[in-house]
Amino acid sequence: MAACWEVKQLIDxxxxxxxxxxxxxxxxxxxxxxxxxxxxxxTRVIDRLPEIEKDIILRKYIQLEATYITHFDIYTDMGVVEGTYKKMRLRALYKIGAALGIVDPDVNPITLSEG
Structure with missing residues (x-):
């Protein structure tokens, strides 16, 4: 539970x-x-994400059908619980935001290879 809280703090x-x-x-x-x-x-940043984070981002935000896919659809299809899904999604968004210069990676440093 504490780990999920830490991830939520990466981005508001x-x-x-x-x-x-x-x-x-x-x-x-x-x-x-x-x-x-x-x-x-x-696209290059997403390609560098760990496979599970990449899968989440592609399904929810990039694929042609992304507009019609819900978070529930994704985490049930992946066979993970909602909390784990949220943690992975927020971690992926943080990494993308850091690469785009939206978040400061020096504040809460994690690397693109961390899972």
Whole structure:
């Protein structure tokens, strides 16, 4: 339980929204075949995430059907409990936010290879 609390502290709700907005912009541009430097960068960052975090981000924010997929759909399909899913999703969002310069990795440092 304490580990989940630590992850929640990596980013606040407003920062989470900013990161998700950038992912949704990338999703839209990729959907209409109008990727740009930022979408290419975001794609590279996602590719560097641990597989389970990458899977969550792709399903929820990047894939064509992402708009229609719920968090519940993802964590039940993955066979993980909601709390574990939230921890992994927030950790992935933190890493993406750090790569995009939205969060300061010096405040709560974790690496892209941490799971």
């Amino acid at each position: 709700r407003a920062t989470e929204k900013v990161i998700i907005d950038r992912l949704e912009q990338a999703h839209t541009l990729l959907t209409v075949n109008r990727g740009n430097e930022e979408t290419a960068f975001i």
